[in-house]
Amino acid sequence: MPQPIKLHYWPTPNGWKVSIALEEMGLPYELKAVNIGAGEQFRPEFLAISPNNRMPAIVDPEGPDGQPISVFESGAILQYLGRKTGRFYGRDERQRVAVEEWLFWQVGGLGPMAGQTHHFRQYAPSMLADQRQIAYGAIRYTNETHRLYGVLNERLQGRDFIADDYSIADMACWGWVVPWRNQGIDLDEFPHLKAWFERVGAREAVQRGFKLGAELRSQGLHSNSADAEKARAVLFGQRART
Ligand SMILES: N[C@@H](CCC(=O)N[C@@H](CS)C(=O)NCC(=O)O)C(=O)O
Numbered sequence: 001m002p003q004p005i006k007l008h009y010w011p012t013p014n015g016w017k018v019s020i021a022l023e024e025m026g027l028p029y030e031l032k033a034v035n036i037g038a039g040e041q042f043r044p045e046f047l048a049i050s051p052n053n054r055m056p057a058i059v060d061p062e063g064p065d066g067q068p069i070s071v072f073e074s075g076a077i078l079q080y081l082g083r084k085t086g087r088f089y090g091r092d093e094r095q096r097v098a099v100e101e102w103l104f105w106q107v108g109g110l111g112p113m114a115g116q117t118h119h120f121r122q123y124a125p126s127m128l129a130d131q132r133q134i135a136y137g138a139i140r141y142t143n144e145t146h147r148l149y150g151v152l153n154e155r156l157q158g159r160d161f162i163a164d165d166y167s168i169a170d171m172a173c174w175g176w177v178v179p180w181r182n183q184g185i186d187l188d189e190f191p192h193l194k195a196w197f198e199r200v201g202a203r204e205a206v207q208r209g210f211k212l213g214a215e216l217r218s219q220g221l222h223s224n225s226a227d228a229e230k231a232r233a234v235l236f237g238q239r240a241r242t
Pocket residue numbers: 012013014015036041053054055056072073074075107234235
């Protein structure tokens with residue numbers, strides 16, 4: 001019986017990538033909640049495995065040579081799990097290149113850009129007295145997110161999945177489309193992407209991964225609650241810790 005992988009996680013689009021992958025791959029895992037709104041990502045024991053103070057991270061007690069290994073950065077985790085299981089990572093080199101192209105596209109593009117879109121559209125309004133300061137950032141990142149949706153929509157024309165076979169690239173992208181409304185996106189503008197989003201979302205493993213820790217989510221960083229205010233103070237305005 002394999003030992004469970006420790007999943008350091010909070011239910012957000014970056015966290016869902018890994019909970020979905022673990023579910024899809026049928027790997028046993030143990031949830032280690034990292035409440036990022038309460039600052040748990042700064043605990044020394046978490047920083048020891050994830051020096052960027054971001055979740056997700058994993059610790060696999062049965063890593064290479066049977067020795068434990070920790071992995072941070074969702075893309076590196078997906079690649080590690082794909083290699084470990086030999087699943088969802090392309091059948092040959094040509095397909096692996098496609099998986100990696102779109103995995104990096106998500107990690108370097110869709111995730112950060114949609115993340116900034118959420119920031120300017122949802123969180124910044126509760127932090128600024130002068131709402132005019134929000135407009136430039138909101139427009140810039142909403143446009144970029146819209147452009148990226150267009151790129152993915154184009155890619156999915158005539159394809160069921162991003163790299164033809166269902167892969168870690170789909171797992172990486174799907175969670176970032178979940179909040180499309182909050183990104184100012186009209187999904188009907190992107191019919192191939194919309195069909196893919198529904199196709200991936202219908203998978204039972206995706207539903208299980210998406211539900212993991214759903215009860216931990218707060219009312220949202222934009223609310224007026226004391227918890228939300230504290231979370232905003234923890235998450236926004238971070239500078240180097242010297
Ligand atoms: N590039 C990282 C991004 C992960 C990330 O941004 N995680 C956020 C939550 S979605 C986090 O842990 N934030 C904690 C913080 O900002 O201190 C990855 O793909 O794993």
